[in-house]
Amino acid sequence: MTDYGHDLAFGTFVTPGNRDPHHAVRLAQAAERAGLDLVTFQDHPYNPGFLDTWTLISYVAAATERVHLAGNVLNVPLRQPAVLARSVASLDLLTGGRIDVGLGAGGFWDAITSLGAERLTPAESVTALSEAIEILRGLWDTTERRALRVDGEHHRVTGAKRGPAPAHDVPIWVGAYKPRMLRLVGTQADGWLPSMGYLKDGDLARGNAIIDEAAEQAGRHPAQVRRLLNLQGAVSATSDGFLQGPVEQWVDELAALALTDGIGTFVVSTDDPALTAVLGEEIAPAVRELVAAERAAAGTAPAGTARGRAALALRRDGIDYATVPASLADRAVEPGDRAYAGVRHNYLRSGAPGLVLRPRTTAEVADAVRWARTQDVPLGIRSGGHGISGRSTNDGGIVVDLGALDTIEVVDEATRRVRLGAGATWQQVAEALAPRGWAVSSGDYGGVGVGGLATAGGIGLLGRAYGLTIDHVVAAEVVTSDGNVVHTSADQHPDLLWGLRGAGGNLGVVTWVEVEAMAATQVVYSQMALDATDTAGLLQRWGAAVESAPRELTSFLVLSPARRGQGPVAQLMTVWAGDDTDAAVAQLERLADAGPLLGHQAYLLPYSGVVQAAEKNHAGGGDPAVRSALVEHLDEPVARAFERVAASGRATFLQVRATGGAAHDVPVDATAYAHRHQNFLLSAMSGSQDDLDALWDAEVGPYADGLYLSFETDTRPERLTDAFPPATLERLRAVKAEWDPDNVFRANFPVTPAV
Structure with a gap:
């Protein structure tokens, strides 16, 4: 029996037919409504009866809000890896981290070569896929300053500039069946994605064994490779074979796949919205409940994030990782995660936090604060990460990264009042305001985050004409030390607004500020x-x-x-x-x-x-x-x-x-x-x-x-x-006593609350 302890995920495998172009879109929306985690689409670029899969994914991304999307699997011989890397990263940024990647080495070579691709032998196609994965990972790794060079036999880049980095740690899943491809999965991929219809009895166990051995030889833990499975079936009143029967049969059989064969993601091939609804609303919750109970009885440890159990030793004392709020867990980054190198430091100062939380909404920021105050480690708040003082990162503590809260909107044209998300950068602000002929004085570097500068001072290159940035902050939204959300202005909690303008790091987490811009066309x-x-x-x-x-x-x-x-x-x-x-x-x-x-x-x-x-x-x-x-x-x-x-x-x-x-x-x-x-x-x-x-x-x-x-x-x-x-200072201590009496926010020039 093999159980890697992965959190279970459920999705659908949709046919991208073009007879009714919007049918696939509606199926994706139905999957999201049903609470499913993932929607995937076949990728056969040579099939004139199909929509182009990448175009479809892009369209569906705009028509959905939460569900993750992926090709199942993208045809690497017809998807140039460097361009695919940019495309995936771009769409992942636009969707807030909802794009995953399934890759295939190519199987229908007559059809593939009909579109101009070079015919490869099975061995060559494995090599080409390995090179493609190296290019994707390399271009996404913006923590490495050197240009990317991959001199492959089939795919190469010669000094390509890296970036953009995706919004989340994009997993790469590979469809594989033969030993050489399975070994590639174990050494390079984040997931194995076969289809049940192509497997014989015992193939799951044999495939897992090959992947596990290859992963361990590469210094990886087998749990770093998620096991996914494409499935077909129908819900019916009576049983007529595997996944052909009532909901209860589905629950038992899928739970057995999770507990016996280590499957963590179930992808059901269906173009039926009714089956999609049953899968999300009835089957998935029941499977999760049954597997959780069996794991608790067996004492199975969770795999955690994509890095697997091998990285558990890198976790820091004082942080209860098992209790991270569900709203934050999927984007949390800890030592051992591939994304860790890109979030641990700030612009100038090195850091080694035990956990980086990346909320996307004010409500998630509140979840982060309520949870973080129960942990026995330092707490840092980061907006842009420029921070010369280094207080937005730490060693062994928790960092709440506000980078996703980066909206910029005009509140009042007449007074040039704009609302700026704390995670936006001042370059973004300047570019957004330039068409209106407005500006906000903001230091001397566009990479600085809004939140830190707009609460500390803001001695900028328009300063003698405009004043400090804080002088024009007229309102703010703040998550307080108890996790409540308050708005402050001249009429609402004016003492809090007074303190935020100059000592904001002591009083709460500012999620947005409203600032009155100046007229400055050029x-x-x-x-x-x-x-x-x-x-x-x-x-x-x-x-x-x-x-x-x-x-x-x-x-x-x-x-x-x-x-x-x-x-x-x-x-x-x-x-x-x-x-x-x-x-x-x-x-x-x-x-x-x-x-x-x-x-x-x-x-x-x-x-x-x-x-x-x-x-x-x-x-x-x-x-x-x-x-x-x-x-x-x-x-x-x-x-x-x-x-x-x-x-x-x-x-x-x-x-x-x-x-x-x-x-x-x-x-x-x-x-x-x-x-x-x-x-x-x-x-x-x-x-x-x-x-x-x-x-x-x-x-x-x-x-x-x-x-x-x-x-x-x-x-x-x-x-x-x-x-x-x-x-x-005397007045500030009084404000501190009102808004942060327990001194939760004490990392940035700590002000002791008045007694």
């Missing part, structure tokens, strides 16, 4: 390089030019210290918030006078062209240390101090951001971000926290007038009072 964007040999002098001159400039001008300065015979260089990123190029040029010329000009480029473009994002690749980068300091002016003492930090060689990245302008119009007590008189933010990055702390405290510390918590990795208690002045 802006002038300048990139300028200056010789920074006289570093302190350049800083003073640049700072004075920025402070005296009209508010339309905001400038950031990145200082590259002298290295390998090259002198120090200051790189300026500057935005003029408008399309008056003459006015912009006049102010840019003043900036250019700060030091010898090495190069300059300027563009008139939408704001979306400024905050572009590189390809998302959150592969971490170790544990960089970052310190920050707000200052009122770049006067000589401050400039000299920053010059000494740069000259020390102990900082790998140094930046000065201009703030002020419109940010100074906001009263100190209007938000939990109280720094309303400073004009510049200084920051530095290093590989050693101790080294950077000693350097920063000695040189910049005497001039610091607050800090920017998103750019701070120093966790010493005094940093909290630098981030929040006394009156602000």
Whole structure:
């Protein structure tokens, strides 16, 4: 007897006939209504009586909401693997993770070659399928930075750029019968998908044995390969053979396949909506109940996710994996899962969480919070994953990844009010608003997530004209520490809105914010390089030019210290918030006078062209240390101090951001971000926290007038009072006591609730 412990899944196998093109669509919708998990379609591209299967899957994807879809099985000789990889990933992203893949090596070669494909021998077709799987997996793996090269005999890619990554860990199932194909399943595939009609007595057991042996030889656990089975049958009042009889007979026979032959997914070939309904509403629940009871009596351990039992040893103490809410379990990622490498880190910082939850709705976020607070491990909340401070990931804890909550919608045209999902990125926001001639100031990089920046501050490249991002947040939806969902605005829970704007990570999980955008059809964007040999002098001159400039001008300065015979260089990123190029040029010329000009480029473009994002690749980068300091002016003492930090060689990245302008119009007590008189933010990055702390405290510390918590990795208690002045901190602790009295959200600059 073989039972791999997989959660049971049930689906249908539909004929894609084109006589009534929508019949297959209606059957898929019927399967979804019946509660089935999967709908699959034959793939015979050479059959003129069939719809093209991939086109049909795409159409059905738009006509359904929940059910997973797959070819059963896709004809690899006629489906170019690299293009198929992009197609699958694209549709998986569009459907929120509902596309699975069944592959076949090809069987009807006369028909296949009639469409121009090369005829392959059985051995060659196995090799070709193996190469195809390697290409699919390789192009989906965006955690690997190198271009993909597969020099196969039948399929090859030569330096292909990877991506896009699918929305979920797309399983690859293979239809196989002969030993060589079965060994390929054991070494490369995620599932075995034969049809019962092609099997003889004992073939399931023999196939399982070959797959298991091949998997173990490849270092895999046999449970990493799901066993699926295409079946035919009919529900009738009396028994007339296998799966030809009443519901009770179906339940017994399918349960026996699960417990004896390890079948985890049952795919019933039917074009009958009545049988589809009975399968989903009566048979599937009864089979699950019977198998669960038998497994409990036998003590069968669950296989968990696709990685199988071999990865159970990678699970972390303090997390009860068996109790993960059902709404989150199918997309949860843990160590050992193939998707883990892509979700464990953030943009700069490495992480090793014990579990990453990926909710798709506010209700699922609430499920995640209610469950996570019962676990004895750290809790991190991630929006875009950029997080310089690294608090959106952790080691051994739980991370709630809000990436799927990325909707952007206009709430009020007159006030330019837009609702932004916390998981959206600022590049997405800028691109969505550009056609309307609107913009929201949002840092300097489009890959940053909305949720973190819109609750911490938002010192951006439109900042002197617009203010901080948080200054224009007028409402939010929040999942509180007890798992309730509340809306906050000036009229609803105003104290919560006050605290979210500057200390949001302490008070709840923000699922969306409403922000009032500014009118900005086009802006002038300048990139300028200056010789920074006289570093302190350049800083003073640049700072004075920025402070005296009209508010339309905001400038950031990145200082590259002298290295390998090259002198120090200051790189300026500057935005003029408008399309008056003459006015912009006049102010840019003043900036250019700060030091010898090495190069300059300027563009008139939408704001979306400024905050572009590189390809998302959150592969971490170790544990960089970052310190920050707000200052009122770049006067000589401050400039000299920053010059000494740069000259020390102990900082790998140094930046000065201009703030002020419109940010100074906001009263100190209007938000939990109280720094309303400073004009510049200084920051530095290093590989050693101790080294950077000693350097920063000695040189910049005497001039610091607050800090920017998103750019701070120093966790010493005094940093909290630098981030929040006394009156602000006192009020914040009172708000914390009301909304998070148990201090559930304590990973991001923790504020202790007032007693």
